[in-house]
Every structure is written in C-alpha cells, then in structure tokens.
Amino acid sequence: MSVVHLVKRFFGSLLPGGPKTADVAWVESILSPDELLLWRRFYGPDRRHSAAVARRVEVALGDRATTPVLAAALLHDIGKVQSGLRTYTRVAATLSAAVAGREMAPVWAKSTGVTRRIGLYLMHPDIGADLLTMAGSDPLVIAWAREHHLPADRWTVEPDVATVLDQADDD
Numbered sequence: 773m774s775v776v777h778l779v780k781r782f783f784g785s786l787l788p789g790g791p792k793t794a795d796v797a798w799v800e801s802i803l804s805p806d807e808l809l810l811w812r813r814f815y816g817p818d819r820r821h822s823a824a825v826a827r828r829v830e831v832a833l834g835d836r837a838t839t840p841v842l843a844a845a846l847l848h849d850i851g852k853v854q855s856g857l858r859t860y861t862r863v864a865a866t867l868s869a870a871v872a873g874r875e876m877a878p879v880w881a882k883s884t885g886v887t888r889r890i891g892l893y894l895m896h897p898d899i900g901a902d903l904l905t906m907a908g909s910d911p912l913v914i915a916w917a918r919e920h921h922l923p924a925d926r927w928t929v930e931p932d933v934a935t936v937l938d939q940a941d942d943d
C-alpha cells in the first residue's frame with residue numbers, strides 16, 4: 773500500500789456514516805440473509821469501502837460479475853468486525869505489522885487490550901473466512917476473504933477474477 777493511499781484512506785475513513793441508500797439496497801439484493809447480518813456489523817467507513825469495491829468490480833466485469841463475485845468483493849474485509857478497531861488504531865496496526873512483521877499477529881491476538889485488537893485486525897483474512905464459512909457463503913467468497921492479502925501465486929480464486937477483485941480493492 774502506498775503512503776498516498778494510506779493517507780487518502782485515513783482521511784476518507786474519518787467521514788461518518790455508511791454508504792448511500794441506493795448502495796445499501798443494492799447490497800441487500802446481492803447478499804444472503806446471514807451474509808447481510810455480517811455486513812451490517814461493519815462500521816460506516818467499512819460499509820462504504822465494501823460497496824465501492826463491489827461497484828468497481830461490477831463495472832470491470834459486466835455480465836461476468838456473478839452474485840458470488842460481487843459478494844466476495846463486498847465481504848473480503850468482513851473479518852475486521854472482530855477487532856473493533858477504528859481508524860486511529862488501524863494506522864497503529866499497519867505500522868506495527870510493517871515494523872514487527874505480520875507473523876507476530878497470532879501472538880498479539882492472544883494478548884490483551886489494544887495489542888490483542890491489533891493482532892485480530894491483522895488476522896482479518898482468516899477470521900473473515902471463518903465467519904463466512906459459518907454464514908454458509910459460496911466457496912469463492914470464503915476463498916477471497918482468506919486470500920486477498922496474499923501474493924498472487926497463492927490465490928486459489930480463478931486468476932482473472934482474482935485480479936479484478938484485487939485491483940478494485942484500494943486498501
């Protein structure tokens with residue numbers, strides 16, 4: 773992630789509120805009832821990010837933007853709901869990972885307080901995949917949650933679809 777991107781995302785995430793009403797209705801038309809329960813647990817800026825990523829995927833893929841592909845775009849970051857971190861501490865989490873390495877995340881997650889929350893935040897791909905498994909999501913949705921921060925050579929999602937999902941994700 774570039775510094776410019778981090779800064780843009782940081783200021784964007786200070787705006788309160790979720791996505792526009794039309795976007796919420798669109799999301800409700802895509803997700804299953806159990807997925808929708810999860811999606812509603814996102815805080816406002818995450819719901820906006822989710823809808824924006826899915827809109828870009830829809831534009832890029834046109835007719836090939838199937839329901840599971842759009843759901844994968846909407847729910848890739850759903851594991852973040854478990855950490856309860858807001859904007860300021862997310863910056864700390866990103867910096868901690870850069871300094872100490874993401875491999876410390878499981879250790880931090882067993883700690884307490886903000887250290888634990890940072891660990892959980894950095895583990896959001898695996899946590900998200902587990903939540904989506906419990907929600908009965910399509911295998912593509914589960915796989916993309918788990919893989920969206922992995923290098924392309926570790927994706928199991930079909931490469932052309934995964935590339936579009938990756939390019940649409942700006943965080």
Ligand SMILES: [Fe+2]
Pocket residue numbers: 848849896920921
């Ligand atoms: Fe993510």
Ligand SMILES: [Fe+2]
Pocket residue numbers: 821848849941942943
């Ligand atoms: Fe994302």
